[in-house]
Amino acid sequence: MKALSISSPPNLDSLELIEQDQPAPLPGQVGVRIRSIGLNRGDLLFCQNRYFIKPNPGSRLGFEAAGIVDALPADGKSNFKLGDKVALCPMSFDVHSQGTLAEYGAYNEASLIPSPDSVPDEHCGAIWMAYFTAWGGLIEAGGLKPGENVVITAASSSVGIAATQIANMIGANPIATTTSQEKAEILSQLGAPHVIVQDRDDEANLKYAEEVMSITQGKGSDLVFDAVAGPGTHGLVKASTRGGRIVIQGMLDRRPMDIHAGVLMKRLLTLKGYTVDQTLEQEQQKQRAITAIRRGFSEGHLQAVIAQSFSLSDYQSAFSTLSLNKHIGKIIITP
Structure with a gap:
């Protein structure tokens, strides 16, 4: 062979x-x-x-x-x-x-x-790699609930697409971000209700934060599921609601993150790292994910x-x- x-x-x-x-x-x-x-x-x-x-x-x-x-x-x-x-x-x-x-x-x-x-x-x-990662990051690590706003960065990746589908499936409100208008149009066709094209010159994601606030009518994101990290985390924090959660699951940008501890404290934000191992190493979490993902595919919510x-x-x-x-x-x- x-x-x-x-x-x-x-x-x-x-x-x-x-x-x-x-x-x-x-x-x-x-x-x-x-x-x-x-x-x-x-x-x-x-x-x-x-x-x-x-x-x-x-x-x-x-x-x-x-x-x-x-x-x-x-x-x-x-x-x-x-x-x-x-x-x-x-x-x-x-x-x-x-x-x-x-x-x-x-x-x-x-x-x-x-x-x-x-x-x-x-x-x-x-x-399984994409949907385990997305389910574990959103539901187990992120605690996403129906009706909540969730920002999904690098949304055109297999994990980003899986996360958008899962958020839709449970009744949350996904806000997908990507780097080109072409990708944005395809993400919309794939079911993302909101798509933000990030400005490559806006490293701190300040414009993106304004768009998130506009989409959520000033509330901000309850959860950010982030695959990028780097300086753009500054905008993720600004786009988060009081008591919001930020789950970092990737490092597409390997430069240092830009987060001021005082902002985390004042806004009561939770910042945590996540890898798929956290779901796969805990049998109950893994079985919950398998059950939900198989059901999602059989019912047509996931593809x-x-x-x-x-x-x-x-x-x-x-x-x-x-x-x-x-x-x-x-x-x-x-x-």
Whole structure:
């Protein structure tokens, strides 16, 4: 079988497609024929040695995928049957030896989630990283409730789109932000009721804060779900209502954040960091997320948006497209 591997030193140029023996499932595992792989910013950072998980020479990569069960362990004991549609729960397996950018894998049953029947096979690999991140950040970390205003930055990303859909699903009022009019028009078509195009020259997001206040009739945002950080956090604070919450879930801008402690204190604001691990490591939170996300897909409230699909052999184009950061939705790879 073919699998993507990282040689040394780790960088995009060191990726190579290698041949490996197809693994046989051990007791407690099943073999999965991979049909679709979601490409995440974490994959890019991982192969650049900038992720919190560090690659080793020869590491596989890939944090999520979906496929079909096509082999059971030799003892025949399994909660799954041949032909079942399944997805891999992110962060539930060793990426170094079992990374999903491959044609096949043997995975522990505990790492598998039944894929929603309503989602095409080629889209199932685009669900769980984005929707786990969005659900956990909005609902578990952010405490979002029906009727609240929530600002979602970098809203054209797969996580941003998932967050907008989830906010709509629970009856909140999402305010999406993006960096171009073209992206804004597409986000509106995808169901964002309010979209703000941020001014690239307004690093502190002061104009954006004024627009949020206008949209919310002077109240401000109850929750900010932020993927950017950097100097623009100044505007996030100004756009927040008294007692509001700001959840930082990304660092697209790696410059220092601009937040005055006195403003946080006076406005009674809560600022917290969030990663998807916080949801995945707590079983009750994870199961709540799985139940809500599967229900959302089955009822039509949630829909994976695919930006572009690449073959596994064209992985270089896929990573290049991801690094340009101009796409809307999820990039997927199909073996």
